[in-house]
Amino acid sequence: MIYNFDEVIDRRNTDALKLEALQPRWGRTDLIPLWVADMDFRTPPFIIKALRDRLENEILGYTVKPDSWYDSIINWVNQRYGWKVSREMMNFTPGIVPGLAMLIQSLTRPGDKVMVQPPVYHPFFLITQHNNREVVYNPLVLENGQFRMDMERFKEDVKGCKLFILCNPHNPGGRVWTKEELIEVARICDENGTIVVSDEIHADLTLPPNKHCSFATVSEEARRNSIVFMSPSKAFNMPGMASSYCIIENESIRRTFTAYINGSEYAEGNVFSFIGVAAAYSNGTEWLDQVIAYIQGNIDFTDRFLKERIPAIKAILPQASYLVFLDCRELGLSQPELVSLFVEGAHLALNDGAIFGKEGTGFMRLNVATPRSVLQKALEQLEKACNERQK
Incomplete structure (x- = not known):
């Protein structure tokens, strides 16, 4: 078509x-x-059709996460990024920014430091400030028409930070970080006890011949010390559905975050939250x-x-x-x-x-x-x- x-x-x-x-x-x-x-x-159209088909049943009652939601995500991240994940690693969030706020609230305390890399998607530092955490700025360097990380400064700025919010790929610069760069980030953050939160909402829109590396896949340090957020919302033009998810391999981090979101029923979704994701990843x-x-x-x-x-x-x-x-x-x-x-x-x-x-x-x-x-x-x-x- x-x-x-x-x-x-x-x-x-x-x-x-x-x-x-x-x-x-x-x-x-x-x-x-x-x-x-x-x-x-x-x-x-395949997303619109899935929503219309659901509306043929004219009862918009309480909804569970269907098998199709889990299976479509598992298959998508494996086929596109070579990442094998399980249902237990996944949590629904009603958008990535709300999910970041929940992470900040569950994994840090007021006054804790959270590092970001400006120029960067502004909710990263705004939600950190709104939750009374201290923002640490680790500026990117514009060089030869592309942004890069200053790794020497990174090593200093990350000290004492509880979280590092990584924009992967970068917004607004559009940079796709290399595997080597991400391995170094993972090593430094692991040594400093800083959890990496990788926002990968633009990953599916990576432009050939560039290749996106999902952060948790680049090394053992990255796997055990990261939270990855993803969503089909940007790639399939459905942000108004506010449907995203995070994948956490580290069981301890996952348990803390899951307990927080379940305690407030943030992960319940709505009748349309899961249908669009499954349709996008299964047919897109x-x-x-x-x-x-x-x-x-x-x-x-x-x-x-x-x-x-x-x-x-x-x-x-x-x-x-x-x-x-x-x-x-x-x-x-x-x-x-x-x-x-x-x-x-x-x-x-x-x-x-x-x-x-x-x-x-x-x-x-x-x-x-x-x-x-x-x-x-x-x-x-x-x-x-x-x-x-x-x-």
């Missing part, structure tokens, strides 16, 4: 966050929304291959457009996902001026790079998971705004 990602779909009147938040966040509604990390493509390979190819085409289109027509803005080419971090520092603007250029000048809603930490100052995050005609219009509006500013 050939899927049509060029179709422009009207998302008005669906309570879509990327539209409903325009007025409260930017004070206007005439912006092309290329910010929040969902796609403007139809959720795959062909659709996923096609959407990844389309996303790569949009990334290439963006890169060419900027090089040819707005050379002062440079794309950090992602190795995974549809998020492109735009390096706008050559424009010579303050961050408020940069945001104004995009919003007031180009009529675009992107993520302000500074929300990912001060290391994101001078950057904007662009979501290219949209029909190419929309992306082209957005880039042309940005080109016009940049040209008018130079007059």
Whole structure:
């Protein structure tokens, strides 16, 4: 089956966050929304069919986790990442960010240190702060157009930290960490008694020829000292279902976390929580291959457009996902001026790079998971705004 990602779909009147938040966040509604990390493509038809089939039985009663949920996850992570897991290692969470908050609450105490690597997905440090834990910042280094870890600084910053939240692959930079890098992270954290929490929500969107390594698979230290979060929500455009899961091989860590979430019934899910996951992982390979190819085409289109027509803005080419971090520092603007250029000048809603930490100052995050005609219009509006500013 050939899927049509060029179709422009009207998302008005669906309570879509990327539209409903325009007025409260930017004070206007005439912006092309290329910010929040969902796609403007139809959720795959096999997922929609699974939900419709369930609705044929018109009783939305209490629900257990079906065998299909467990089996689809076990098969998916084994086939794609060579990771053999069992049901006992798995826990449902109603989204990865809520799951991270539960981990922080169950495995640390107020005042404990949690390390993150800015520029990074901002809920990592926000939920840490909101739970009265101390954030330790271990900045990434931008070098030759890609982010890398400074391992010498990592060794110092991680000392005394209870948790390290790893963005794997990285958001907003799109970096796919190598096995060698992850082995070193695992070794350092194991020596320091720091548990690694690996957020792998973008893993399924790894762009060829890059290869994603699930953290727990890279070494024995990683296996016994990690918690891995995954979800089909980004890859199959179903984040509104708030369905994710974590896999914990270490029995002691798993027992502590499971006791916490079971004590508050956080892992119960709802009638639709498990159906979409099973449908995505059981039927999704062909659709996923096609959407990844389309996303790569949009990334290439963006890169060419900027090089040819707005050379002062440079794309950090992602190795995974549809998020492109735009390096706008050559424009010579303050961050408020940069945001104004995009919003007031180009009529675009992107993520302000500074929300990912001060290391994101001078950057904007662009979501290219949209029909190419929309992306082209957005880039042309940005080109016009940049040209008018130079007059």
